[in-house]
Amino acid sequence: MTCEIQSAARSAVAAARRLVVKVGSSSLTTAGGGLDRGRLDSLVDSVARRCESGTQLVLVSSGAIGAGLAPLALARRPKDLATQQAAASVGQLQLAHAYALSFGRYARTVGQVLLTAHDVVRRANYRNAQRTFERLLALGAVPVVNENDTVATEEIRFGDNDRLAALVAHLVGADALVLLSDVDALYDGDPRLGGARVVREVACANDIAGVRAGGVGASGLGTGGMASKLAAARLAAGAGIPVLLAGAVDAGAALTDASVGTAFAPTGARLPARRFWLGYAADPAGRLHLDSGAVAAVVESRRSLLAPGVTRAEGSFHAGDVVDLLDPTQRVVARGVVNFDASELPALIGSSSHRLPPELRREVVHADDLVPLPRL
Structure with a gap:
């Protein structure tokens, strides 16, 4: 792994003209349920500044279920599907409204895009989603994407929004993908236990051979831990898309010079849409x-x-x-x-x-x- 390879992925993220950014539930919601407007506004500040530089940006945002807990007087994230769907139904409105207000401070229009796995597994749906994104971006809007938790069943779920973000990155032809979470980088163990080493650059499989990511970074508000983020980064990098994994608190740096977190260099060639669908999205x-x-x-x-x-x-x-x-x-x-x-x-x-x-x-x-x- 050379310095040129190390810097190339970060440079690609910093220079991307079309970028997908994913943020997790724990970075937007409070432990007691409900949206943390301060955190959401801080994220939007960073996203809006990047948009003002000329970047077309798609935001994949978790948080619908977490945002619906407090309004429904639920003490914690529900485990049964019906209550999750009910919380998502309430929370999705709260989340969309909060984003509309926050981006409105910058005179930015947002569009809500709710997807299920069928929208990328079925070829016709995949093409329709592509057209929707293209038109929103051409009109200068910021698409805010989430899994359609109100109708998704266990059989048709993406599993987590990290994988959804990787699929969306290829679907929209993004130049790079940024994954923001409550962990500031990839570690070779659980940083909460001490002694874990940060992995700053990933250029090949050997760079993550000793990483034990299971459960790291998972919270009670979301479904994705570090294992899901690593899997999403590998998926995107394998399809030719550079990835930056960073903490949501470092969104400003992540979306400017990409100097924080862990950078994943592309390990495969950029695939035509049909071949990507075949390799990564089809069931x-x-x-x-x-x-x-x-x-x-x-x-x-x-x-x-x-x-x-x-x-x-x-x-x-x-x-x-x-x-x-x-x-x-x-x-x-x-x-x-x-x-x-x-x-x-x-x-x-x-x-x-x-x-x-x-x-x-x-x-x-x-x-x-x-x-x-x-x-x-």
Whole structure:
């Protein structure tokens, strides 16, 4: 890892003309429930200054459920889905109104965009969301994005807004992604326990090999701890987007010279929208296990997957569905559109193509419909 690589990611964040910024619940709400208007105004001050420099900015904001606790007289974040949805219904109005008032101090118009996983998993919805963002940004508005918690069920949730932010960053063609939270950087352990070392630059998988991020930074108001932020940073960096992870209290520096927090250099090439959707947003319907030769062909040579390289199939998928491709160690190495139904594959597994009838001699996954996934 060189100094040039270290500085490149921060420079890219500082110079980004289109930027996605995500802020967590604990940075906007109080422990007792309700919005902390002072924190929200401070965040908006930093965002508005960046917008005034000419940057088009999309803000992914948690906090709807937390904002709804106090108005509904709820002492803590509810665990059951129905009450979470009720709190989000009340809190989302409070959050949107607070942002409208705060950005109004700078004569900035905000637009609310509520998404569910279907909006990025389904190709038609994905394209529609892209058009909405493009028009809002062209009109000079600041889109404020949140998961649509009032209707999202466990089956169609993003899981946390960190992953949502990474997906939105690619969806809008952002030059960089900034993740703001209650932790000021990535550490190799829990900084609350002492002895943890801060990781300032991440350029490859080796830089985070010793990081134990589970639970670090999680609060009672949100769903995302440091593990979710690390996963989101890896997702975005793997798709060619530089990432800065920093504390919300350092938003001013994060959105000016990017001199704070942890910077993640891109580890993969920027993908066309369809290939990103295929690799990171689509919902896999099954899994194909590959032998080492097939892994080398698919990942290193970027060739199509053929039947002889498949050792096992899992799931109830149909031709045209997206499936994960796993290496012999059970690691997902790629994702692609399968050309066979799950019921057809057992008879093909391990078979040489010349022994199959002509109608079955097609690729299991064609190279044009296959995306290798980075290791970072």
